[in-house]
Amino acid sequence: MSARTPAPPPPALTRWERRTEVPLLAASLVFLAGYAFRVLAPYDAQPWHDISLALVGATWLLFVLDYAVRLRLSGLGPRFVRVHWLDTLVLVLPLLRPLRMVQVYTAVQEKRDRPRLGLYARVISYAGLTAVLLGVSAALSVYHWEHDAPGASIRTFGDAVWWACETLTTVGYGDAVPVTAGGRIIAAGLMACGLALLGAVTGAFSSWLIQVFRRQDEQEPPASG
Amino acid sequence: MSARTPAPPPPALTRWERRTEVPLLAASLVFLAGYAFRVLAPYDAQPWHDISLALVGATWLLFVLDYAVRLRLSGLGPRFVRVHWLDTLVLVLPLLRPLRMVQVYTAVQEKRDRPRLGLYARVISYAGLTAVLLGVSAALSVYHWEHDAPGASIRTFGDAVWWACETLTTVGYGDAVPVTAGGRIIAAGLMACGLALLGAVTGAFSSWLIQVFRRQDEQEPPASG
Amino acid sequence: MSARTPAPPPPALTRWERRTEVPLLAASLVFLAGYAFRVLAPYDAQPWHDISLALVGATWLLFVLDYAVRLRLSGLGPRFVRVHWLDTLVLVLPLLRPLRMVQVYTAVQEKRDRPRLGLYARVISYAGLTAVLLGVSAALSVYHWEHDAPGASIRTFGDAVWWACETLTTVGYGDAVPVTAGGRIIAAGLMACGLALLGAVTGAFSSWLIQVFRRQDEQEPPASG
Amino acid sequence: MSARTPAPPPPALTRWERRTEVPLLAASLVFLAGYAFRVLAPYDAQPWHDISLALVGATWLLFVLDYAVRLRLSGLGPRFVRVHWLDTLVLVLPLLRPLRMVQVYTAVQEKRDRPRLGLYARVISYAGLTAVLLGVSAALSVYHWEHDAPGASIRTFGDAVWWACETLTTVGYGDAVPVTAGGRIIAAGLMACGLALLGAVTGAFSSWLIQVFRRQDEQEPPASG
Numbered sequence: 001m002s003a004r005t006p007a008p009p010p011p012a013l014t015r016w017e018r019r020t021e022v023p024l025l026a027a028s029l030v031f032l033a034g035y036a037f038r039v040l041a042p043y044d045a046q047p048w049h050d051i052s053l054a055l056v057g058a059t060w061l062l063f064v065l066d067y068a069v070r071l072r073l074s075g076l077g078p079r080f081v082r083v084h085w086l087d088t089l090v091l092v093l094p095l096l097r098p099l100r101m102v103q104v105y106t107a108v109q110e111k112r113d114r115p116r117l118g119l120y121a122r123v124i125s126y127a128g129l130t131a132v133l134l135g136v137s138a139a140l141s142v143y144h145w146e147h148d149a150p151g152a153s154i155r156t157f158g159d160a161v162w163w164a165c166e167t168l169t170t171v172g173y174g175d176a177v178p179v180t181a182g183g184r185i186i187a188a189g190l191m192a193c194g195l196a197l198l199g200a201v202t203g204a205f206s207s208w209l210i211q212v213f214r215r216q217d218e219q220e221p222p223a224s225g
Numbered sequence: 226m227s228a229r230t231p232a233p234p235p236p237a238l239t240r241w242e243r244r245t246e247v248p249l250l251a252a253s254l255v256f257l258a259g260y261a262f263r264v265l266a267p268y269d270a271q272p273w274h275d276i277s278l279a280l281v282g283a284t285w286l287l288f289v290l291d292y293a294v295r296l297r298l299s300g301l302g303p304r305f306v307r308v309h310w311l312d313t314l315v316l317v318l319p320l321l322r323p324l325r326m327v328q329v330y331t332a333v334q335e336k337r338d339r340p341r342l343g344l345y346a347r348v349i350s351y352a353g354l355t356a357v358l359l360g361v362s363a364a365l366s367v368y369h370w371e372h373d374a375p376g377a378s379i380r381t382f383g384d385a386v387w388w389a390c391e392t393l394t395t396v397g398y399g400d401a402v403p404v405t406a407g408g409r410i411i412a413a414g415l416m417a418c419g420l421a422l423l424g425a426v427t428g429a430f431s432s433w434l435i436q437v438f439r440r441q442d443e444q445e446p447p448a449s450g
Numbered sequence: 451m452s453a454r455t456p457a458p459p460p461p462a463l464t465r466w467e468r469r470t471e472v473p474l475l476a477a478s479l480v481f482l483a484g485y486a487f488r489v490l491a492p493y494d495a496q497p498w499h500d501i502s503l504a505l506v507g508a509t510w511l512l513f514v515l516d517y518a519v520r521l522r523l524s525g526l527g528p529r530f531v532r533v534h535w536l537d538t539l540v541l542v543l544p545l546l547r548p549l550r551m552v553q554v555y556t557a558v559q560e561k562r563d564r565p566r567l568g569l570y571a572r573v574i575s576y577a578g579l580t581a582v583l584l585g586v587s588a589a590l591s592v593y594h595w596e597h598d599a600p601g602a603s604i605r606t607f608g609d610a611v612w613w614a615c616e617t618l619t620t621v622g623y624g625d626a627v628p629v630t631a632g633g634r635i636i637a638a639g640l641m642a643c644g645l646a647l648l649g650a651v652t653g654a655f656s657s658w659l660i661q662v663f664r665r666q667d668e669q670e671p672p673a674s675g
Numbered sequence: 676m677s678a679r680t681p682a683p684p685p686p687a688l689t690r691w692e693r694r695t696e697v698p699l700l701a702a703s704l705v706f707l708a709g710y711a712f713r714v715l716a717p718y719d720a721q722p723w724h725d726i727s728l729a730l731v732g733a734t735w736l737l738f739v740l741d742y743a744v745r746l747r748l749s750g751l752g753p754r755f756v757r758v759h760w761l762d763t764l765v766l767v768l769p770l771l772r773p774l775r776m777v778q779v780y781t782a783v784q785e786k787r788d789r790p791r792l793g794l795y796a797r798v799i800s801y802a803g804l805t806a807v808l809l810g811v812s813a814a815l816s817v818y819h820w821e822h823d824a825p826g827a828s829i830r831t832f833g834d835a836v837w838w839a840c841e842t843l844t845t846v847g848y849g850d851a852v853p854v855t856a857g858g859r860i861i862a863a864g865l866m867a868c869g870l871a872l873l874g875a876v877t878g879a880f881s882s883w884l885i886q887v888f889r890r891q892d893e894q895e896p897p898a899s900g
Binding site: 158162165166169170171172173174175198201202203205206207209210213214217 | 344345352395397
Binding site: 119123126166167170171172174179184188192195202 | 837845873877878882888
């Protein structure tokens with residue numbers, strides 16, 4: 001998030017990142033799907049359980065490999081862990097991968113070579129999409145922690161998704177609330193991220209609307225002008 | 226929402242849109258009134274029930290006709306469905322028509338040929354009015370889904386309006402909460418739209434207030450200046 | 451809220467407004483104190499009840515008189531009611547007088563002839579003060595409507611103040627919620643005003659903080675500059 | 676918060692503030708730790724109770740001493756109490772010391788002589804850190820007031836931290852709510868500060884994201900340019 005980075009990254013690292021972004025995005029979605037199956041499937045769906053576990057494990061190994069290659073190519077040594085703290089955090093908690101979406105989004109946009117969306121539309125679609133993916137991840141994890149806790153109000157995955165909507169938008173009715181320590185920690189993370197991401201959506205939408213109305217002024221100046 | 230549109234729309238389409246905006250706005254209000262009657266009237270108000278059903282059906286047909294004409298005039302062919310996704314969505318869910326208000330508002334303003342409101346006042350009135358209309362639509366739909374659901378806390382239309390206020394402003398006391406899947410999906414939509422629209426109202430009001438105080442500085446510079 | 455007003459107000463009106471702002475602010479506080487006494491005092495405090503009623507009535511008459519003089523001086527005739535809709539609203543519901551504070555604040559500042567606060571500090575103090583006064587007025591009215599309603603959760607004036615805090619900041623725990631129609635209408639008004647006013651406080655604070663950190667950059671440019 | 680200060684502070688005061696910021700920050704953390712021990716430890720942990728009380732008292736004395744020296748050096752006399760009202764407030768309620776963090780943060784950054792973070796990253800880290808420290812202080816105080824109140828929903832320190840998260844982000848589920856007057860006053864303060872601080876975080880994040888996407892436009896202009 002620094003505005004002045006001390007030195008540009010080595011070109012080999014940039015090339016690696018460009019090439020791996022899209023495969024890694026696919027791997028993230030596979031990871032999410034595998035995790036979702038683990039959490040949502042009934043316990044006795046035996047063959048599928050093992051397959052989803054294998055998928056989760058394999059994609060995680062891919063993430064570890066990518067992290068190792070980038071650590072090597074960056075030439076930073078152990079400092080990489082601290083400088084790229086977001087990558088380190090995402091390696092440990094792969095459900096947070098949506099937070100890295102800004103780079104992937106850029107890479108995908110470039111490859112498609114289409115006329116780009118306007119500035120605010122890009123901010124809204126990026127921050128909105130990240131918020132949705134984080135919400136889904138949080139709903140899965142909270143469902144995992146809460147659904148058989150005593151006194152829980154989040155009992156089905158539908159409840160968990162409803163809870164994630166309430167929490168991301170800071171409405172917070174209180175009809176679905178995490179009661180375990182694990183669920184509450186996830187909720188606190190979702191609140192913090194959601195506040196920032198939806199604040200960005202709101203801010204960009206507000207700026208876009210003001211821009212639309214201002215443009216209208218320029219095209220046809222009012223009678224008094 | 227794109228800042229750079231590839232090509233301007235054909236003039237025939239623009240002319241059509243100018244001419245139909247106000248009749249379509251009237252049709253939207255008739256649709257809303259008819260839907261409100263269907264939802265709120267007691268079941269045995271027989272002749273009126275059929276009239277309101279006919280109104281809803283007739284106005285929907287008008288919307289379909291308008292969509293077809295615009296698809297034809299645009300010269301985009303099937304791509305129209307994707308490019309004008311907001312119009313497509315509004316065709317399928319006519320209660321979302323307030324989201325198209327920005328164009329109508331502009332058309333109405335031009336016809337009245339009055340000195341226009343300031344920039345921020347227009348943003349506030351546009352976003353606020355859209356939020357109110359969406360809130361009323363959401364209150365109607367939620368009342369429709371919830372009022373005879375088991376364990377519902379939204380039992381009267383007054384409750385539904387109160388719920389819409391709570392939700393749009395993200396206060397969310399939790400005394401009136403949707404419990405059915407349909408009600409919750411509508412609520413999630415209202416939260417997302419409401420957050421963006423009321424964020425725009427707030428942002429424009431904040432900018433307006435700062436502008437008022439800044440102007441005061443310019444008119445009478447402080448003692449130290 | 452218009453950025454371009456068609457014509458400046460007549461000088462006699464401006465003079466009248468300058469002169470009456472401070473007395474009217476005092477009258478507003480007397481009105482609020484009288485209303486607070488009516489609402490909060492036990493029913494059998496006989497002599498004081500009549501005095502507070504007289505105070506409320508007398509100050510209201512003052513407001514009516516001021517409105518009539520301004521209507522006359524403006525030279526707008528019956529259009530005054532619509533052009534100055536905020537004044538009309540405040541005349542009918544004098545508890546909304548804090549919404550007119552921006553003019554009073556300006557007048558008071560000029561009289562005191564002190565070095566003025568910075569731009570953002572003025573916005574924060576104005577919007578914050580207005581929000582506090584509106585919150586107190588809303589707490590009084592809601593207490594008036596709710597405290598002896600069946601099933602009410604707002605039973606003491608302390609509860610009403612706590613409810614106003616929750617509502618203005620959009621936290622909305624739901625432990626104190628209006629249940630009567632009157633209380634809910636007041637609450638909806640407070641939510642709308644509170645959202646806009648506290649959004650202005652937040653926006654101005656945010657701009658001020660960014661300004662502070664930007665200034666720091668200018669005074670001592672970073673090592674890399 | 677004034678943009679135009681009448682006169683620069685005397686150099687002796689500036690020197691004093693530079694030198695004492697970091698020791699006073701350490702003292703604040705010791706104060707917080709001591710207070711946390713007083714509140715959280717079981718009643719019969721006898722020797723430690725006295726030590727924590729001594730720590731709290733000693734650090735408070737340090738704060739009083741610092742206030743007295745600065746009052747003297749400023750040359751303002753009794754006006755210091757009103758001009759530096761934030762310092763006065765922090766002296767009386769030392770748990771609010773995080774609110775003074777902006778100066779300390781600046782001082783620490785300068786000493787470390789590292790390349791500084793970008794503007795928005797500094798605003799986010801400053802406002803976020805202040806919000807976290809205030810949240811911890813509020814959780815401690817609310818736990819102190821609430822944990823043995825009749826009908827309390829905040830019974831453990833974990834509940835109090837969860838309550839602080841809910842309140843700072845304005846989610847407000849309502850599962851953990853202060854019921855005593857003391858707890859509610861602390862909550863109202865946390866709501867007001869939290870709203871402003873997290874609004875600043877959100878605003879800076881939003882501006883940063885828009886900046887990132889705008890930069891991308893400048894580096895590689897779109898096809899239509």
